[in-house]
Amino acid sequence: MAAKLIDGKAVSQKIKMQVKTRVEKLAQQGIVPGLAVVLVGEDSASLTYVKNKKKTCEALGMRSDLHQFPDTLTEQELLAKIDELNSDPGIHGILVQLPLPQQIDEFKVITAISPEKDVDGFHPISVGNMMIGKDAFLPCTPHGIMELLAHYGIDPAGKHAVVIGRSNIVGKPIGQLLLQKDATVTYCHSKTKDLANFTAQADILIAAIGRAKFIDRTFIKPGAVIIDVGMNRDENGKLCGDVDFEDVQETASFVTPVPGGVGPMTIAMLMENTLESAEKGLAKTKQA
Numbered sequence: 001m002a003a004k005l006i007d008g009k010a011v012s013q014k015i016k017m018q019v020k021t022r023v024e025k026l027a028q029q030g031i032v033p034g035l036a037v038v039l040v041g042e043d044s045a046s047l048t049y050v051k052n053k054k055k056t057c058e059a060l061g062m063r064s065d066l067h068q069f070p071d072t073l074t075e076q077e078l079l080a081k082i083d084e085l086n087s088d089p090g091i092h093g094i095l096v097q098l099p100l101p102q103q104i105d106e107f108k109v110i111t112a113i114s115p116e117k118d119v120d121g122f123h124p125i126s127v128g129n130m131m132i133g134k135d136a137f138l139p140c141t142p143h144g145i146m147e148l149l150a151h152y153g154i155d156p157a158g159k160h161a162v163v164i165g166r167s168n169i170v171g172k173p174i175g176q177l178l179l180q181k182d183a184t185v186t187y188c189h190s191k192t193k194d195l196a197n198f199t200a201q202a203d204i205l206i207a208a209i210g211r212a213k214f215i216d217r218t219f220i221k222p223g224a225v226i227i228d229v230g231m232n233r234d235e236n237g238k239l240c241g242d243v244d245f246e247d248v249q250e251t252a253s254f255v256t257p258v259p260g261g262v263g264p265m266t267i268a269m270l271m272e273n274t275l276e277s278a279e280k281g282l283a284k285t286k287q288a
């Protein structure tokens with residue numbers, strides 16, 4: 001039997017429609033959620049994502065400002081821009097597209113963003129609050145994965161979730177979110193010995209490796225749920241994930257495609273975070 005498709009495109013559409021309705025409600029109070037996207041350099045993949053984010057904002061009735069700079073921008077200049085956006089009342093979310101050129105310290109930049117506008121969920125305050133289960137903007141990709149699991153009725157409680165990858169933006173936080181939902185979590189990474197030994201025990205496998213079609217049927221347990229966070233190019237230059245989607249069909253119970261899986265969810269969650277930031281701002285003004 002073929003695995004069931006986890007349709008990130010369809011679920012993200014549904015979430016975006018809900019966001020749109022809430023944006024319309026806010027508009028009646030004279031508030032338009034505003035996202036500022038800062039892009040340094042001209043990396044074509046980054047430019048594509050950024051344009052996609054802008055398009056989605058506009059489709060949902062939100063404001064989106066793109067601030068594009070040459071890759072010679074200094075750290076000081078970028079920090080000045082962030083200060084300006086932090087104090088701009090029309091901006092509810094700030095996203096600095098990563099990676100940044102090497103003369104700029106990413107940590108300094110992320111910590112300069114006001115946690116109240118940290119819709120990426122990358123600020124140490126957001127990360128800390130997430131870790132202890134307090135209210136925080138959740139990082140968009142892990143949050144999108146949790147939404148996908150919930151949508152398909154996949155409850156992590158008591159399951160063994162194996163995460164391959166330990167980045168601050170995907171691997172580490174998705175492990176934490178799964179743990180909060182009572183999964184038993186194992187982290188694997190580039191130094192893990194005998195990876196297949198771990199992945200073969202996974203009820204839920206999160207692949208965030210960065211190697212095209214690396215995970216095939218030989219890595220997985222029958223009935224496993226496979227979430228593919230990979231964004232690679234295959235030998236023909238076509239976008240593909242870390243999972244060999246065709247090869248795992250007979251073994252997995254659910255699998256996300258690339259494209260059309262986790263990627264569209266990332267953007268939908270960014271929209272939701274930006275909306276929530278605007279809603280929180282309104283609640284505060286009402287209190288004052």
Ligand SMILES: Nc1nc(=O)c2c([nH]1)NC[C@@H]1CN(c3ccc(C(=O)N[C@@H](CCC(=O)O)C(=O)O)cc3)C=[N+]21
Pocket residue numbers: 048049052095096097098099120140231239258259260261262263264266267
């Ligand atoms: N500060 C920051 N925040 C980010 O969230 C962030 C970032 N930097 N840097 C780059 C990565 C990458 N990322 C993606 C978002 C959507 C798709 C997406 O929509 N993908 C589509 C296909 C896109 C295509 O066809 O090229 C899909 O998977 O179906 C992909 C990748 C966000 N990132």
